[in-house]
Amino acid sequence: MDSFGDHELVTNHNISSNTTNLLDPEEFRRQGHMIIDFIADYYKNIENYPVLSQVEPGYLRKRLPKSAPFQPEPIETILNDVQDHIIPGITHWQSPNHFAYFPSSGSVAGFIGEMLATGFNVIGFNWMSSPAATELECIVMDWLGEMLSLPESFLFSGKGGGVLQGTTCEAVLCTLVAARDRVLHKIGVDKIGKLIVYSSDQTHCALKKASQIAGIHTENFRVLRTTKSSSFSMSPDILRQAIRNDIERGLIPMYVMATIGTTSTTAVDPLAPLCRIAKEYGMWVHVDAAYAGSLCICPEFRHFIDGVEDADSFSFNAHKWFFTTLDCCCLWVKKPSSLIKSLSTNPEYLRNKATDSNKVVDYKDWQMALSRRFRALKLWLVLRSYGVERLRELLRFHVELAKTFHKFLEGDKRFEIVVPRNFSTVCFRISPSSVESSTVDDQNKSENNKEKWLVERTNEVNAKLMDAINATGRVWMTHAVVGGIFVLRFAVGTTLTEEPHVVAAWDLIKEHADDILNAYV
Amino acid sequence: MDSFGDHELVTNHNISSNTTNLLDPEEFRRQGHMIIDFIADYYKNIENYPVLSQVEPGYLRKRLPKSAPFQPEPIETILNDVQDHIIPGITHWQSPNHFAYFPSSGSVAGFIGEMLATGFNVIGFNWMSSPAATELECIVMDWLGEMLSLPESFLFSGKGGGVLQGTTCEAVLCTLVAARDRVLHKIGVDKIGKLIVYSSDQTHCALKKASQIAGIHTENFRVLRTTKSSSFSMSPDILRQAIRNDIERGLIPMYVMATIGTTSTTAVDPLAPLCRIAKEYGMWVHVDAAYAGSLCICPEFRHFIDGVEDADSFSFNAHKWFFTTLDCCCLWVKKPSSLIKSLSTNPEYLRNKATDSNKVVDYKDWQMALSRRFRALKLWLVLRSYGVERLRELLRFHVELAKTFHKFLEGDKRFEIVVPRNFSTVCFRISPSSVESSTVDDQNKSENNKEKWLVERTNEVNAKLMDAINATGRVWMTHAVVGGIFVLRFAVGTTLTEEPHVVAAWDLIKEHADDILNAYV
Known part of the structure; x- marks a missing residue:
């Protein structure tokens, strides 16, 4: 018996020869193709999922076992669990209806590069x-x-x-x-x-x-x-x-x-x-x-x-x-x-x-x-697969979409653009005047604190608007507060986003603005 | 003209509708399957490549263009370049003949998990x-x-x-x-x-x-x-x-x-x-x-x-x-x-x-x-795909392989084990006595500095042994210096490594030890 207590294992010497190696090329091929189809289908169906996950804190503990499995489980079972238990808890950053924070813009080339880096695993x-x-x-x-x-x-x-x-x-x-x-x-x-x-x-x-x-x-x-x-x-x-x-x-x-x-x-x-x-x-x-x-x-x-x-x-x-x-x-x-x-x-x-x-x-x-x-691979793949010209066109396209959204806002008096748009992000809100005119006399409103009241009420209305929109799962936006102003941010740049998504987002925003402003009357 | 100079682009508004979206599910599927086969074939052929890359500093600048391409390039061209220009510059950490540093042990499950994380890209x-x-x-x-x-x-x-x-x-x-x-x-x-x-x-x-x-x-x-x-x-x-x-x-x-x-x-x-x-x-x-x-x-x-x-x-x-x-x-x-x-x-x-x-x-x-x-995905995939029992068996198997190598060393008087083996790594060297007995009188050797001479000569011999082995591309090991002793490290744990690889490595080490010790006579 050696000093490390593993003497009993010597009998089990050729343990791995009875089972497939964990990097067996053919098993890699089999599961790899399976997962490619899984992710391709995910992108195909991505608009069916609420952009912002609607689960409650602690949802996953209730669904998963308390301990790791002792025996291996087949990839098919695991992928079913990904579909049933993980995807509902995912906030879909690749969704074309993602306009929150800044984009997390994936691409086929970026993915391929990441796979190569993972495959080489240097x-x-x-x-x-x-x-x-x-x-x-x-x-x-x-x-x-x-x-x-x-x-x-x-x-x-x-x-x-x-x-x-x-x-x-x-x-x-x-x-x-x-x-x-x-x-x-x-x-x-x-x-x-x-x-x-x-x-x-x-x-x-x-x-x-x-x-x-x-x-x-x-x-x-x-x-x-x-x-x-x-x-x-x-x-x-x-x-x-x-x-x-x-x-x-x-x-x-x-x-x-x-x-x-x-x-x-x-x-x-x-x-x-x-x-x-x-x-x-x-x-x-x-x-x-x-x-x-x-x-x-x-x-x-x-x-x-x-x-x-x-x-x-x-x-x-x-x-x-x-x-x-x-x-x-x-x-x-x-x-x-x-x-x-x-x-x-x-x-x-x-x-x-x-x-x-x-x-x-x-x-x-x-x-x-x-x-x-080996992160350079994905950047190299992106630069080569798309080339300078197409990358420029795509970025310009996103800026154009942001301008389209900007024009929608300009044409609707209820909204105001809070700061000039520089890139593909538009910062806006329901304007204080819309809030004011849609509100009947408030018991707490006096001439003295009217201004303060309006600032708070406007921020409140806009926070409600954001929450209402995000709760639909059809669009996801986030906010900022600058100079005391609660701002809605509409950040374009998610790869799958096309013009119809911007139009649909705008329709949704208008619809909820109607509801919220009417509720105050 | 607006202040950002992009006025001329408005005419080009629906730019992306003429081309495939960068995350188009079917293009993702097409390229994804292609890359899976590419990586599976890489694993299949991995032993054909020298483990330690044999390229010279600056090799890649000579082979790649000075600037990024202006136009898109097809994935087929890029994968050819990966094969012709990147793979020769890769040190193959997934090779079963990798015994350097510590292992970078990939697996099918780990890869699948990384792909899911990359696909969701949250x-x-x-x-x-x-x-x-x-x-x-x-x-x-x-x-x-x-x-x-x-x-x-x-x-x-x-x-x-x-x-x-x-x-x-x-x-x-x-x-x-x-x-x-x-x-x-x-x-x-x-x-x-x-x-x-x-x-x-x-x-x-x-x-x-x-x-x-x-x-x-x-x-x-x-x-x-x-x-x-x-x-x-x-x-x-x-x-x-x-x-x-x-x-x-x-x-x-x-x-x-x-x-x-x-x-x-x-x-x-x-x-x-x-x-x-x-x-x-x-x-x-x-x-x-x-x-x-x-x-x-x-x-x-x-x-x-x-x-x-x-x-x-x-x-x-x-x-x-x-x-x-x-x-x-x-x-x-x-x-x-x-x-x-x-x-x-x-x-x-x-x-x-x-x-x-x-x-x-x-x-x-x-x-x-x-x-x-979303790193948890790959860990979850590994735990579920293999289960606690199999993971234990695999780790034990690597320890067994290290013990096998240890036994080889014990059976060859030219070598010594520098420190007791604890895990799956064996630290060894050609012993000072082998170096001494294989060396004819050196002009610089006096009774006074004999000990110092032997320490230096032994370190030199072992460094030469390592370089000679790594230069073959058939095995890769690295070294350490502890207490003034140059130590060769044989770290088992690369996923594809099986018993024959350890045996072949040992044969290679013996062969080169012969050459080096004989050269000193």
């Missing part, structure tokens, strides 16, 4: 562990950088470079840590409590979370005010004033994130002046174009990122509005060495000749994790 | 965004926790809970930040420079990197010495002494990571005494069982994690040796609230009734990123 932490994974990523990031007309300094050819992160949160954290260490290297690590990070009240929460993770004091995280009058974009004047105040107090401005297409209202921060100020004070500028970045491959929309040449890093999510499945965040940096200085690890067990030669990129040093999937 | 950041994604994850993590006999306090039923992270690096960073903030909350954020993190010289580099990211001073990262005599496991005495020294210097012990199955030699740190000490000083203990954790679903191996009941968190990678494709790291914590306190964000645009009800888990607050894939 752990591409460094060049040597799968050269194609690293090299294809470098190439594709240069292709995409060129499509976006990023300055040469962001491309490998210009001593910069691109890397695929999982999500924007990771991209932001990596650049923030690089920026932090660049400063601390000069002033000493014990000064971490003096570093200041700047955002606006519209910046994605990813930056606050990244700051928290990176050890930036909560009170050193600045949230600059934006206003409706400037469409909720970050004000360079307010930034400069904040920086000056901080410097006067002995603090050290370190990082600012500018957003092209904020989450709430797709606001655009003015890159050129923000970069100018940041440069003056030696700060790192990251440009977060998570949603809107993809549209900048169209020459007529490229101006939105004018000024990026003075930023330190730029990212957008190919998994949002670029037909590449989650997760796939494209990050470019001007100085890969700043990432590498903060994020590299060189244990002996990963040492190899290629790394020692300094002739290769080891992407593990450009990201937080060590292991990494 | 962004499951909170419960509401896709209830099934969250609920299935909770259920599967409880199932798996039960299979590992984790104490109830790590399961949802015991007020703890499990979450799927991408990789161990992320799991470590999340727990480290939670531990950091738990302490800083008591002593003040300005004390971050006093926090101490403990590792051994065998701990995975993930911890050092996570500490760096979390703002722990480099000089506050302790690397405790291990020795060959204790099989490179962390010494509780050394830990205690280090803690005392730090406290005397006014520093604050905060976090220690214990490893079950280190990367270099699969050493096992003694959990029970380490947890006891950590508890005494109020430190967080994370248990990293990235590779070996899966084996603990077998009752006879469960003792390796005895003592885990006193740890704060535990993780293992289902994508290593549990037939689930990358990425899939299983993390359990006793106090989810400590993760949530550090990692939660609650912007208005994510607000929803389910979250407000406090009846649901919002996994975005348990991880670094906001967006998350």
